[in-house]
Amino acid sequence: MHEGHRVSAAADLIAGIARGDRGDFERFYDAYAALAFGLIRRILRDPEAAKEVLQEVFWQIWRDAPSYDPSRGSPEAWLVMRAKTRAIDKLRSIRRREQTFVAPVDERVAAAVGTRADDPGLAAEDRGLAQGALEQLPGPQRRAIELAFLEGLTQSEIAAKLGEPLGTVKTRIRLGLERLRAVFKVDDA
Amino acid sequence: MSRDELQELAAGYALGSLDAEDRGRFEALLRGGDEAARRALRQYEETLVRVAAERPESPPLDVKAALLARISATPRAGNGARVMPLTPRPRRSVWTVVLAGAMAAGIAAIAVGLAVSSRYERRLEALGQEAQTLKAELERQASVLAILRDPATQMVALSGLAPSPGARARMLWHEKAGGILVAAGLPPAPPGKAYQLWAIAGQAAPVPAGVFSVDAGGTGSLRVQPLPGVTRVDVFAVTLEPERGVPAPTGAMYLAGKSA
Numbered sequence: 512m513h514e515g516h517r518v519s520a521a522a523d524l525i526a527g528i529a530r531g532d533r534g535d536f537e538r539f540y541d542a543y544a545a546l547a548f549g550l551i552r553r554i555l556r557d558p559e560a561a562k563e564v565l566q567e568v569f570w571q572i573w574r575d576a577p578s579y580d581p582s583r584g585s586p587e588a589w590l591v592m593r594a595k596t597r598a599i600d601k602l603r604s605i606r607r608r609e610q611t612f613v614a615p616v617d618e619r620v621a622a623a624v625g626t627r628a629d630d631p632g633l634a635a636e637d638r639g640l641a642q643g644a645l646e647q648l649p650g651p652q653r654r655a656i657e658l659a660f661l662e663g664l665t666q667s668e669i670a671a672k673l674g675e676p677l678g679t680v681k682t683r684i685r686l687g688l689e690r691l692r693a694v695f696k697v698d699d700a
Numbered sequence: 701m702s703r704d705e706l707q708e709l710a711a712g713y714a715l716g717s718l719d720a721e722d723r724g725r726f727e728a729l730l731r732g733g734d735e736a737a738r739r740a741l742r743q744y745e746e747t748l749v750r751v752a753a754e755r756p757e758s759p760p761l762d763v764k765a766a767l768l769a770r771i772s773a774t775p776r777a778g779n780g781a782r783v784m785p786l787t788p789r790p791r792r793s794v795w796t797v798v799l800a801g802a803m804a805a806g807i808a809a810i811a812v813g814l815a816v817s818s819r820y821e822r823r824l825e826a827l828g829q830e831a832q833t834l835k836a837e838l839e840r841q842a843s844v845l846a847i848l849r850d851p852a853t854q855m856v857a858l859s860g861l862a863p864s865p866g867a868r869a870r871m872l873w874h875e876k877a878g879g880i881l882v883a884a885g886l887p888p889a890p891p892g893k894a895y896q897l898w899a900i901a902g903q904a905a906p907v908p909a910g911v912f913s914v915d916a917g918g919t920g921s922l923r924v925q926p927l928p929g930v931t932r933v934d935v936f937a938v939t940l941e942p943e944r945g946v947p948a949p950t951g952a953m954y955l956a957g958k959s960a
Contacts, residue, residue, distance in 0.1 A: 533771060540764055545756035546749075552757050556888045556915040566763050566770075573771055574822065583738070588745040591752050596716060602915065608837070609882065609919055643754045659717035660748065661916065666712055667719050681708045688711040688744050695750035697743055 521586035528576035536573055543587065544569065547594040554598040554661050557605070564601050568594045599663035644694050652687030655680050703736075710740035714748055843923075847877050856936050858957035860885065867918075869938065869955050873899075875931045879909075879924040883938065886914045886954060894943040895920065895954065899927055900935040909936075911945040934959055 521542070527535025548565050555561045571593055579589055645653050651673075658664045658672065666684070670677040709726040712718040718726060729737040847853050853874045858881075860867030869883035881897055889895060894913050898906035907927050914920035938955035 533768070536771065537764075537768070540767070544764070545758050546753055548759040549755040549757040550752040553755065554916070557913050557920075558760075562760060562763050565759050566767055569763075569767050570770060573767075584742050584745050585749070587749045587753075588742070591749045592714075592745060594752075595748070599716065605915060609921055644751060656715065659712070659715040660751070664717065665719050666717050666722070669717070681712065682704075684715065684717070685704065685708045685711045688714070688747055689707070691751060692743055692747040695747055697746045697750065 522581050525572075525576050525579045525586050525589075528573060529579065539572070539586075540569055543590055546587065547590055550591060550594050551598045554595070554602055554663075555605075560601055560605065561598070564594070564597045568597050571597075595660065602663055644691055647694060648687050648690055652683045652690070655683040656687045656691075659684060706736060707740050710737060711744050714741055714744035843877065844880060847872050847874050847880065850874055850877070853877075854933065854959050856933075856957045856959045858883070858936055858938065858955040860955060861953050863887075863940070863952050864954050867955055869957070871897075871936045871957065873924075873933055873936070873959075874926075876926055878926045881912070881922040881924065881936070881938075882919075883912075883914065883921070883955065884919045886918050886920065886938075888914055888916065888918070889940060889943070892943055893940055893951075894945070895938050896941040896945050896949070896951075897922055897924065898937045898939065898949055899930050899933045900937065901930060901933055906937065906949055908945055908947060911941065911943065913943075932959075 521539070524535045524539040524542075528539060544565065547568055548561065551561045551564050551568075552558075555564065568590070572590065579586065583589075584592075645656065648656070654673065655669055658669045659666070664672065666680050667677060670680045673680065706729075709718065709722055709729075712722060713726045726737065730741070853872055856871040856873065858869040858871060864886055867883065867885040869881055871879060871881045873879035883895070886895065894911040896911045897909040899909045900906045907930055909924045909927060910922050912920045912922040935956060935958050937949075937953055937957075939949045939953050940951040941949070
């Protein structure tokens with residue numbers, strides 16, 4: 512009911528930030544840092560890495576506010592998409608580093624990581640998603656969306672990991688997001 | 701393109717999971733002003749906002765303080781670089797017009813210069829940070845290689861114990877260079893907790909060798925500095941402890957391994 516007001520208030524704050532208003536920046540941070548940090552922490556378990564990413568995301572908000580285009584989506588979406596992208600970048604760089612360490616030491620260690628991540632129940636439990644909307648999705652849809660959203664895999668990588676055709680993965684992701692959209696009643700944004 | 705196909709592309713794009721070719725196709729639609737593509741993307745992005753909003757988490761207070769300090773220390777593009785309109789007045793002399801023109805040109809040049817210079821400053825800042833990260837990474841890799849090459853390096857396999865039997869780890873240890881622990885299959889530590897590595901020699905008390913956390917996939921690594929007074933290590937073990945670490949083990953043991 513108040514969605515329009517909330518979005519426009521956030522958009523006003525972004526406009527203020529674009530003018531260099533630090534008060535508006537603080538208000539935007541106070542209102543939305545927990546939203547971004549919650550997602551970043553679901554992607555990155557390391558609290559220090561998550562803090563670093565959060566700071567970088569809000570630094571980008573401060574720097575890039577003049578380029579925010581309301582016709583492309585809400586400020587929250589602008590923030591959340593940035594938070595997700597930066598956190599996934601960080602996750603990939605951590606993984607690259609770990610693979611460098613693991614590969615010469617023991618291939619089985621790397622294999623063990625894959626085995627564990629393949630267990631959807633365990634992965635969901637790890638992320639504390641037990642009561643979330645993702646949990647309401649059928650397992651295969653949830654798993655495909657989690658691998659994309661929280662682990663940064665491409666659709667081909669997901670297909671290879673789950674041993675399923677690419678087309679099936681694409682369909683599952685679409686159906687899963689459609690169902691979530693219905694759960695959250697997201698209409699034409 | 702069918703509606704389903706468009707929605708598949710939009711869903712994958714919102715999740716950041718499209719492969720290069722599909723991404724190119726969808727971006728071409730967006731560039732071409734395809735309203736259905738834009739609408740589908742906006743809807744899926746808003747859906748992901750709702751997914752994220754289900755689990756907000758308050759960030760540590762020092763992040764905001766650090767951001768505000770960074771903002772104060774860095775002048776931003778655009779501030780003070782706005783071109784003020786010159787109000788034309790009737791019956792101006794030729795010199796007034798010339799002077800006004802020159803001033804306008806000068807201000808415009810300053811504004812453009814400031815904008816360009818701030819863009820380069822930002823780029824330089826980003827490159828500087830990138831260089832620092834790469835340098836640190838190189839140093840890390842060099843120290844790993846040095847440890848791997850030295851025949852005096854001990855390699856110890858750690859196996860998972862009762863709390864997490866599927867966990868495993870490898871510890872490389874060199875008394876002068878320190879060591880590296882790489883662990884996999886550990887459950888993420890609960891809030892306020894972290895894993896702590898211990899080095900045990902003979903009957904001596906365990907020596908704390910550092911704390912580490914694991915990512916969502918259960919993997920973590922720890923670079924261990926040389927431990928004063930510790931030469932050869934007989935056992936390495938990992939326990940779950942308060943996140944700042946403790947001087948002597950108190951929590952459950954998750955991993956342990958004896959050196960050969």
